[in-house]
Amino acid sequence: MRHAPDPLPGGSTRRWARPEAFLCLVIGLVYLNQVLFTVYMLRVHGGDASFIAKYLPEGYFALEDGAAMRGLAEHFPMPELLAPSLLRVQAFLELPFALLAYMTVLRWLDRGLYRRLARSWPVWAASLSYTFVFCLVEWDLRNPYTMDDIVIRACSAVVTPLLLRWLAGQEEAAPEERSFAQMLLFAASAWALGQIVLAVYDTALLYNLGHLGGRLPGMAVAVCVLAGARWASSRLRPGEVGDALASVINGLRWGLLLFFVPALAVRYGVNFGTPLLAGAAGLLVCAVAAVYALRSTLTGAGATRIALWAVQAAVALLAGAAAGYAAVRLVADTYYEAGLLRGAVSCFAVVVTVCALTDRVLTDRFFRRRCDTSGTTCAE
Secondary structure (H helix, E strand, O other), X not given: OOOOOOOOOOOOOOOOOOHHHHHHHHHHHHHHHHHHHHHHHHHHOOOOOHHHHOOOOOOOOOOOOOHHXXXXXXXXXXXXXXXXXXXXHHHHHHHHHHHHHHHHHHHHHOHHHHHHHHOOOHHHHHHHHHHHHHHHHHHHOOOOOHHHHHHHHHHHHHHHHHHHHHHHHOOXXXXXXXXXXXXXXXXXXXXXXXXXXXXXXXXXXXXXXHHHHHHHHHHHHHHHHHHHHHHHHHXXXXXXXXXXXXXXXXXXXXXXXXXXXXXXXXXXXXXXXXXXXXXXXXXXXXXXXXXHHHHHHOOOOOHHHHHHHHHHHHHHHHHHHHHHHHHHHHOOOOOHHHHHHHHHXXXXXXXXXXXXXXXXXXXXXXXXXXXXXXXXXXEO
8 A cells, every 4th residue: 555654753743633532523523513403403393303304214313302401492592503403514524433433443453554544545445435325325315405415425525534644644653563461452442432432323323312311321331441441551561472362463453454445335234235245245354354364474384383273263263252142142232233342342352362372372382483463473
């Protein structure tokens, strides 16, 4: 991938110029828009959303109409000017919300890869892909604001990649290794961020501000887990890992890279009539990522080590699959993504743990190979 030249290592970085900081800003703007939208609905439409709800599936427009909100609405001047808060503002914010969340996870895993990806052509391809999917959904759910929304989304498709490229340009060119403990904290961080994203989706992107009270305890837990995991991870020293764990880390790196452009198409394919195609696309990405990961991780390993790696992988995958299945079955979820997230994170954490433990046993007894996870490269 071509990208702009890297700045000199050790160059200054604006600590606030990170995707997670701007993701928080976007989430704040989404909720501000929800408050203004609710004011508009209460004052101009008397709290009746049927005029727009008839164009959309069930599950939208659970308005917040408590005393505080009604008091704000009663004293808000010229509420009719808030009409763009219905669909139009959200049409601009959805793309940065999705791409900033993805880039945040990628940066947690590999700052160097995040920086290269955000400053090269795939960020434009992802913007086009996501916008195309959003516009297809808009057209499928046609309403009086559809054409406005499509134009706004096209504008967002230009602005968002420019923002991501600028943010990545503030990042120091510093590849990072990852230790076992850091990967467990990465899993906790990904789960917490996923919980927050799903809560924002339900309470704000579906205009269900009335659900926020019920979601707040879970969101508070997720925020605490996220803050604690990121704080702890920043204070751990990166280290070398064994072959099996290195292959998992490298596979995740390749998976996030390959899944970046088609991610939203796969996600909406499940809901809009092509679940088999979406599933096949997801499996194909996983298979290609695994091939690249194994090629880079096991190059130079002897036949005995490769055979033992295969045993490690089989044990780790079986244990991870059992943990993931149990996590999915543990709770009945309103949105299938919540169960999928919980299952994937549980599976990943168990796979990482089994690989790290078996790497330690095998390395101490038979091998002296260690893998640094910034490449990933392995040596005797």
